[in-house]
Amino acid sequence: MTERDDFAAPAFNHRDPVYLQVVRHFKIGIATGRLSAGQTVPSRRELAAMMKINPNTAQRAYREMEDQGLIVTEGNAPSRITTDEKVLGAIREELITEAIDNFIDSVRQIGVPINELLEKIRSRYESKTAEDKGASS
Amino acid sequence: MIEIDRVTKKFGRKTVLKDVTFTVEKGRITCLIGLNGAGKSTLLKAIMGLMPVSRGQIRIDGQPVSEHLYEKVAFVPDTLTMPPFMTVENCLRFMRDFYDNWNEERAAYLLSFFKLQPADRISSLSKGNAAKLNLLLGLALDTDYLLMDEPFSGIDMFSREQIASVFTSELIEDRGVLLTTHEIDEIEHLIDKAVLLDQGRVIREFWCEEIREKEGKSVMDVMREVYHP
Amino acid sequence: MIRYIKLVLMELHRFWKIYAALAAITVISQTAGLWMSIRSHIKRVHWEMELTSIGTYAEFAKTYGRTSFRSIVSFNELFFMGPVMICIAVLLIYVFLIWYRDWYGKNAFVYRLLMLPASRFRLFWAKLTAIMLFVLGLVALQIVLLPLLMAMYRQMMPAELSLAESVFSYVRHHIVFQILLPPHAADFFLYYGLGFVAVTVVFAAILMERAWRLKGLIAGILYVSAATLVMTFPLSLDYVLYPHEIWGLMGGIGLVLFLASVWISRTLLAKKITV
Numbered sequence: 001m002t003e004r005d006d007f008a009a010p011a012f013n014h015r016d017p018v019y020l021q022v023v024r025h026f027k028i029g030i031a032t033g034r035l036s037a038g039q040t041v042p043s044r045r046e047l048a049a050m051m052k053i054n055p056n057t058a059q060r061a062y063r064e065m066e067d068q069g070l071i072v073t074e075g076n077a078p079s080r081i082t083t084d085e086k087v088l089g090a091i092r093e094e095l096i097t098e099a100i101d102n103f104i105d106s107v108r109q110i111g112v113p114i115n116e117l118l119e120k121i122r123s124r125y126e127s128k129t130a131e132d133k134g135a136s137s
Numbered sequence: 138m139i140e141i142d143r144v145t146k147k148f149g150r151k152t153v154l155k156d157v158t159f160t161v162e163k164g165r166i167t168c169l170i171g172l173n174g175a176g177k178s179t180l181l182k183a184i185m186g187l188m189p190v191s192r193g194q195i196r197i198d199g200q201p202v203s204e205h206l207y208e209k210v211a212f213v214p215d216t217l218t219m220p221p222f223m224t225v226e227n228c229l230r231f232m233r234d235f236y237d238n239w240n241e242e243r244a245a246y247l248l249s250f251f252k253l254q255p256a257d258r259i260s261s262l263s264k265g266n267a268a269k270l271n272l273l274l275g276l277a278l279d280t281d282y283l284l285m286d287e288p289f290s291g292i293d294m295f296s297r298e299q300i301a302s303v304f305t306s307e308l309i310e311d312r313g314v315l316l317t318t319h320e321i322d323e324i325e326h327l328i329d330k331a332v333l334l335d336q337g338r339v340i341r342e343f344w345c346e347e348i349r350e351k352e353g354k355s356v357m358d359v360m361r362e363v364y365h366p
Numbered sequence: 367m368i369r370y371i372k373l374v375l376m377e378l379h380r381f382w383k384i385y386a387a388l389a390a391i392t393v394i395s396q397t398a399g400l401w402m403s404i405r406s407h408i409k410r411v412h413w414e415m416e417l418t419s420i421g422t423y424a425e426f427a428k429t430y431g432r433t434s435f436r437s438i439v440s441f442n443e444l445f446f447m448g449p450v451m452i453c454i455a456v457l458l459i460y461v462f463l464i465w466y467r468d469w470y471g472k473n474a475f476v477y478r479l480l481m482l483p484a485s486r487f488r489l490f491w492a493k494l495t496a497i498m499l500f501v502l503g504l505v506a507l508q509i510v511l512l513p514l515l516m517a518m519y520r521q522m523m524p525a526e527l528s529l530a531e532s533v534f535s536y537v538r539h540h541i542v543f544q545i546l547l548p549p550h551a552a553d554f555f556l557y558y559g560l561g562f563v564a565v566t567v568v569f570a571a572i573l574m575e576r577a578w579r580l581k582g583l584i585a586g587i588l589y590v591s592a593a594t595l596v597m598t599f600p601l602s603l604d605y606v607l608y609p610h611e612i613w614g615l616m617g618g619i620g621l622v623l624f625l626a627s628v629w630i631s632r633t634l635l636a637k638k639i640t641v
Binding site: 208 | 369372376380471472473474475476477478480481482483484485486636637638639640641
């Protein structure tokens with residue numbers, strides 16, 4: 001069932017609020033294209049079952065996502081992922097920035113000059129992409 | 138809402154519960170945590186009127202505990218409390234005979250979900266199946282509240298997963314759930330509120346997501362603080 | 367009401383195997399005992415007749431007399447009274463077990479019973495009803511069995527040696543049966559009524575123990591002792607009161623004890639019972 005796979009739970013850590021982890025999971029899904037713009041999202045009950053969380057958590061996550069504009073609800077229709085490009089773009093930005101910040105934080109202490117760093121990033125990126133292509137062909 | 142108001146319980150000289158006060162809200166899952174012998178089971182039995190309390194009051198939706206409470210609150214004790222000679226089918230029929238709020242469809246659904254055989258005798262059930270039947274007997278009642286005593290204790294991993302999945306479904310949804318466990322790890326992400334008992338007293342009562350947001354701590358972290366300072 | 371009946375049926379069902387065994391033991395033992403008695407008696411008669419050269423049963427009867435059903439049974443009284451005593455003993459034990467099995471059975475069924483919606487007191491009535499039905503059932507069995515056994519006696523004994531006797535007469539003069547199967551309705555109601563009261567007193571004592579454990583056990587024993595004393599006290603007044611007055615007094619005391627036991631049981635079940 002593809003829908004189940006779209007929303008299947010990541011392992012939750014217990015120190016960050018679960019509902020925020022759900023929101024993040026959605027964001028990753030959107031940024032990676034697993035979840036498409038305009039796709040309907042499951043009801044909170046269905047989401048709870050799929051992600052193996054408490055329905056209250058699912059509800060809270062949805063509320064948060066609505067507040068952030070990730071999902072939109074029109075009238076009585078089921079909620080959908082936003083089609084607003086600005087929002088989608090902002091998500092991508094947010095995740096990338098977050099990843100970069102994490103990277104910078106870990107790498108800064110090692111003290112490598114920025115140009116060397118950029119070179120390394122490019123070559124690793126290229127070899128990893130080639131690896132994945134090789135693995136999938 | 139179930140209100141536990143300064144409940145004290147003594148067995149002879151031994152005081153098992155001291156001034157215990159907390160609430161169980163409808164629509165939320167509350168977990169009573171404590172080391173073995175901390176009085177968790179005693180408290181659940183007291184709420185269910187299976188044991189008198191020495192002091193204090195227990196109110197369910199404002200009413201004190203009485204015989205009429207059993208259409209509102211269901212209890213899943215830590216062992217299956219059906220006589221060994223009965224079959225699974227007999228148990229279901231027993232519940233149907235005596236409870237107006239027995240939900241036949243849900244019972245049938247859970248029977249197949251848990252893969253239980255109606256003709257099996259209670260005495261021949263494995264621990265996992267007995268636990269699942271026990272849970273079924275509580276869940277198939279349309280009650281506002283559900284109390285569960287150590288639902289995961291001593292059960293194989295797969296049965297646990299099945300039981301845990303019940304918490305994420307509509308079977309529990311609008312009810313107020315109070316469960317006890319000392320294996321918080323597996324279900325931490327499922328519960329809304331935690332109440333920590335130590336030597337019969339409530340030492341912490343908090344909403345899990347709040348603690349995570351404000352203090353970055355998991356329930357287990359709080360437990361470590363509290364039980365091993 | 368229906369649920370009360372269902373509880374009664376459940377109590378009956380839980381005990382049926384033992385009950386059937388008790389009934390079977392009674393039927394088999396009394397029938398076999400009678401059969402063996404008659405057979406061996408007839409053999410003895412034949413012996414005697416040979417030894418003393420008596421030719422016919424009629425002659426034998428003239429010299430040695432006829433042998434009544436009562437006498438025949440008394441040759442093997444154990445076969446008759448044995449099962450009755452066993453039934454009484456088992457039912458007495460079950461007056462206790464009917465409660466204690468719910469607590470100490472493999473899975474504490476008492477949880478379920480105490481959590482049934484509506485009055486818990488129904489449990490008390492259901493168990494009381496079940497015990498009474500068990501007792502009356504065995505009584506009925508004996509009442510049906512005795513005439514059949516007498517018929518068997520008349521069938522097996524040579525007509526010249528048997529002695530006609532009614533069941534009524536047999537029972538009236540039998541030490542045990544005159545109490546267990548009193549021929550007069552008034553006596554029946556009195557004896558079994560008092561038995562009924564005794565069971566309720568014991569039930570109240572059991573519930574005291576279940577509510578207060580050790581203290582409750584002591585309280586229960588005291589209660590039963592006090593009830594027994596009060597109940598038997600009128601019997602000592604046979605100088606002062608006529609027999610029917612004594613029975614009336616006992617009936618009144620019985621009623622008071624019954625009401626007290628019922629009230630105690632009800633209160634304990636509702637508020638103080640512990641699993």
